[in-house]
Amino acid sequence: MRRKIIYSPLCFLCLCIMLLNCNCNNSGSEKVATSDTIGEFASSAYTVTNGNVKTTISTDTAALGRLISLKYYHPRSVKFLYSFIDNSGTADRSVPGPSDYTLQAVLYFDSATFQSIVTDYMKPDWVSPHYTKEEFNFSWLDTTVKKELLQTDSSYHGHIDLFWNEPNNPNCHTWMLHNKLLLHQFSQ
Structure with a gap:
């Protein structure tokens, strides 16, 4: 009989600690995607919602095609992170405002397609946009x-955006690597 009394408060205490821990981990803590988390969800989409911020990590080319235009060049594979900040006033804001987003993407191309992209990007006589590699890291x-x-x-x-949005988006920056492009696009 005495054992039940000892285990009962102990179980109750453990349950309370677990519940408090869950609440602390979900209250306002921002979850950041790292190379570990993207690898974990490499074959599908993973979405985290934190207040009015919804972040999706995906390798779905069709999903990326709904965010940017893949009309001219279709990648063989992609990885991207898309964060949408809903400022419509229905979430954590009492005053509505324009919603914001950020898109970070890697687009992988076969050699022939990538060579066509390089050729087309080199045609226009554009002034260097002076992006830094740190922006794409x-x-x-x-x-x-x-x-x-x-x-x-x-x-x-x-490079500036030539193909990925219609009309061209000045907030879509491109960085070329070997048979791949890094894109960084954001709201104004």
């Missing part, structure tokens, strides 16, 4: 892509 990038990015020639400064 996304926290969730695979180690090999990160390494390739960080070893990019320092005279290269990226």
